[in-house]
Amino acid sequence: MEKLDVIGGGSLGLLYAGYLSEQWDVTLYTKTEEQANAIKQKGILVYKEASLRFFPKVKPISSYVDKGHLAIVTLKEYQLSSIMPILKATCRPLLFIQNGMNHLKMLDKLTAENVFLGVVEHGALRLNENTVHHKGEGKTKVSVWRGEKTFLSSLLTYNKQFPFVYEDDWKEMLLGKLVINILVNPLTALYKVENGVLLENPYFLQNMRALLNEVHNVLELKDVESTFKNVLTICKNTKDNRSSMLQDLQNKGITEIDAIVGYVLEEAERKKIETPLLSFLYASIKGLEKGES
Amino acid sequence: MEKLDVIGGGSLGLLYAGYLSEQWDVTLYTKTEEQANAIKQKGILVYKEASLRFFPKVKPISSYVDKGHLAIVTLKEYQLSSIMPILKATCRPLLFIQNGMNHLKMLDKLTAENVFLGVVEHGALRLNENTVHHKGEGKTKVSVWRGEKTFLSSLLTYNKQFPFVYEDDWKEMLLGKLVINILVNPLTALYKVENGVLLENPYFLQNMRALLNEVHNVLELKDVESTFKNVLTICKNTKDNRSSMLQDLQNKGITEIDAIVGYVLEEAERKKIETPLLSFLYASIKGLEKGES
Known part of the structure; x- marks a missing residue:
């Protein structure tokens, strides 16, 4: 089972760590120890028509270990600077799913050889530290910014409930x-x-x-x-x-x-x-x- | 005592009919008979630091009689069309105190020889059909659009609590x-x-x-x-x-x-x-x- 890191415990972090833990060995990294503990005890609750409960591994970002096959960075663009030391140092393939284009400026500073970009079409609303409301179903579009597409292949074969779709042109x-x-x-x-x-x-x-x-x-x-x-x-x-x-x-x-x-x-x-x-x-x-x- | 008509029972209508009834023989014309009756019974209440109560004459606009020395039209611009038949027919001097410039278009259609314009710098909030909150003290600036300035003279000598000031250039x-x-x-x-x-x-x-x-x-x-x-x-x-x-x-x-x-x-x-x-x-x-x- 491949190891996957999800960085950030906001609405998208909970959504991705939750769904993807069905198929991957997910570790969710949260900003605070409190949130990590809450999720360890109660799991991640994804609320759609029914409630789904997932139990990925979870740790505070302060104890980040560079070991996953791929890390999905779910923080908002204006929060990225707070984890730049970790992002700069890691060699793991990284998938960035921020809105806008501002985060592109910092990609050159990364040492990782494989950097991917994604756009999220899901509607998600965080209700509390371990609960997210999946309000709108959509896709995650992903593309290569630099490196090898193969690192994305297992995401692209992921189930239809939470689909990933490949796009050739990241800029488009x-x-x-x-x-x-x-x-x-x-x-x-x-x-x-x-x-x-x-x-x-x-x-x-x-x-x-x-x-x-x-x-x-x-x-x-x-x-x-x-x-x-x-x-x-x-x-x-x-x-x-x-x-x-x-x-x-x-x-x-x-x-x-x-x-x-x-x-x-x-x-x-x-x-x-x-x-x-x-x-x-x-x-x-x-x-x-x-x-x- | 000169006769003065105030047309419209909104915040400005109440304010002007109230204050001006101290010195003029004011008749306030309201849109509805209900409002006219309420004001007949309870008077106009102007709320500032203390409450002042005034008892001008009051009639519904449907029973308008063309007899005042001057009529102040206090309706909003988008309400003027509803009383155009009255305005077109009257020969009395008219003072318009609407915001904007749209009402200028209809002035040519009037038969009145003396037409004046004003801008209101008071803050006024209507609280109910006979009560207005005088929220900000200011002046009423008035100017001649056509006709004789003399029809404004008694307004211009009115007391300092509710001052009128003459401006030469109505467009400015x-x-x-x-x-x-x-x-x-x-x-x-x-x-x-x-x-x-x-x-x-x-x-x-x-x-x-x-x-x-x-x-x-x-x-x-x-x-x-x-x-x-x-x-x-x-x-x-x-x-x-x-x-x-x-x-x-x-x-x-x-x-x-x-x-x-x-x-x-x-x-x-x-x-x-x-x-x-x-x-x-x-x-x-x-x-x-x-x-x-």
């Missing part, structure tokens, strides 16, 4: 998710609405479209219309979900706005393109973070 | 108020914050500034810096107030966004100037209206 894959995040997250956070409202409300839909035009100016998307269709489909499939950015504002005030919109603003500055809407949205979310914190 | 006067309304109202409504937060939060302040630049492109303000300073002063003086647009969204869903931002968007279209932020804000507030209604 990340950009596709980035556009969804830019169009859905800040607007739902600003208007405090579920994803589906963006489709149903013609004024909000109009703003989503205006935002896409600005994003396209900067990122030069290959096919704007099919990109927009894809965003609308995601909104429809997740219509009752509250986006992670809306949840983050309501819970703790820190969002992924820098990884998502911040990245496009940097690109725009580099290319000397004006982005009034993206700048306005960025400042709006940063301002609301400040207000809610 | 309205534009000054318009800019304040554009910068403060939609942003406070969007972020759901009191006016003062726009000053304290550097991100919101940045967006207010970006918005001013767009407004200036369209309206060609004479002095942008002093305009901005003026807006900041108003924000400071009314820091604990919730703007009328925020209140409107929270109460009934209809706002003055058309009279305020809609006017600038029409001007921009006429002048072929792009206004991404104003368009985004307009659609945001229209979308939120739809959501809250």
